[in-house]
Amino acid sequence: MASTERAGNGTAAIHISGLKKHYGAVRAVDGIDLSIAPGEVVALLGPNGAGKSTAVDMILGLTKPDEGEVTIFGKTPKEAVSHGTIGAMLQSGALLDDATVGEMVGMVASLHRKPMPVKEALRRAGIADLVKRRSTRLSGGQKQRVRYAVALVSDPDLLILDEPTAAMDVGTRREFWHSMQEFTAAGRTVVFATHYLEEAEEFADRVIFMKSGKIVADGSVAEVQALAAGRTLHAKIPGATKAEIEALPAVADVDVRHDKVVIVSSSSDTTLRALLARFPNARDIEIAGVSLDEAFITLTSTINKS
Numbered sequence: 001m002a003s004t005e006r007a008g009n010g011t012a013a014i015h016i017s018g019l020k021k022h023y024g025a026v027r028a029v030d031g032i033d034l035s036i037a038p039g040e041v042v043a044l045l046g047p048n049g050a051g052k053s054t055a056v057d058m059i060l061g062l063t064k065p066d067e068g069e070v071t072i073f074g075k076t077p078k079e080a081v082s083h084g085t086i087g088a089m090l091q092s093g094a095l096l097d098d099a100t101v102g103e104m105v106g107m108v109a110s111l112h113r114k115p116m117p118v119k120e121a122l123r124r125a126g127i128a129d130l131v132k133r134r135s136t137r138l139s140g141g142q143k144q145r146v147r148y149a150v151a152l153v154s155d156p157d158l159l160i161l162d163e164p165t166a167a168m169d170v171g172t173r174r175e176f177w178h179s180m181q182e183f184t185a186a187g188r189t190v191v192f193a194t195h196y197l198e199e200a201e202e203f204a205d206r207v208i209f210m211k212s213g214k215i216v217a218d219g220s221v222a223e224v225q226a227l228a229a230g231r232t233l234h235a236k237i238p239g240a241t242k243a244e245i246e247a248l249p250a251v252a253d254v255d256v257r258h259d260k261v262v263i264v265s266s267s268s269d270t271t272l273r274a275l276l277a278r279f280p281n282a283r284d285i286e287i288a289g290v291s292l293d294e295a296f297i298t299l300t301s302t303i304n305k306s
């Protein structure tokens with residue numbers, strides 16, 4: 001059944017307004033506004049320390065915001081967790097040493113009113129054959145899949161995954177995403193933090209880039225690529241100084257190494273025209289179409305400057 005039917009039409013799966021969490025001088029999350037519709041598959045991207053895990057912890061009600069509010073299908077995070085509306089797979093999720101995989105997933109299922117059958121959760125997580133294995137004897141990737149089964153077993157409308165494939169090998173990673181597609185095909189909502197941009201490119205409807213506690217880009221993969229496209233100009237300009245390049249219009253950031261210049265521009269056409277007028281000796285000019293990888297670098301370096 002689609003999540004819109006399961007959790008009510010018209011209500012955002014996640015609604016966040018004015019969210020802040022500071023640790024002393026560190027602005028881990030520094031004013032986030034966001035709405036995620038039921039059925040969206042959203043990748044949360046950003047460099048180390050961008051604030052992704054802190055945001056995820058507040059969405060799950062594990063960390064109390066300094067300011068702002070999070071609602072999950074109109075409920076508080078704590079209500080959503082206790083109703084089984086939200087399932088989470090965290091990097092730090094502890095497993096019980098003495099319990100078998102089947103016992104652990106069964107225990108979590110027993111806490112919920114309408115769980116998915118344990119067998120079904122194990123099958124979806126690709127660990128049906130590990131049902132009797134104790135957690136001390138699981139590999140890192142297998143532990144991740146147990147955490148995934150635990151997240152699934154409440155049959156949630158919304159799954160939150162913090163770097164879900166971090167310990168998985170290539171084959172396991174593929175199986176994991178296959179299972180995730182089975183989950184999202186039913187119209188459920190998924191938010192996953194990742195450092196693998198190709199996963200975002202392949203599986204997300206929408207990508208959200210965080211940097212220094214703020215959202216710096218939010219849109220479809222194509223929109224984010226378009227946003228960054230043409231913003232990076234590479235050229236060889238003998239004798240040009242950084243200050244001269246910075247004075248050109250629409251320039252957000254400049255890197256000069258010998259005669260090689262890399263310019264981050266908010267309007268590459270404008271910058272290029274001015275650059276050619278000012279430096280007729282510029283050569284090897286390139287404005288490449290960007291991959292999500294390059295968009296990531298461009299977007300985060302743009303913010304470095306501001």
Ligand SMILES: Nc1ncnc2c1ncn2[C@@H]1O[C@H](COP(=O)(O)OP(=O)(O)OP(=O)(O)O)[C@@H](O)[C@H]1O
Nearest residue numbers: 023026027028046047048049050051052053054055
């Ligand atoms: N409990 C805490 N106490 C103090 N500082 C914290 C705490 N939790 C997070 N931080 C700081 O807040 C910032 C954001 O951290 P966070 O873990 O949310 O980033 P992240 O985007 O998830 O990073 P990564 O990709 O490395 O997992 C970092 O500078 C981090 O050191």
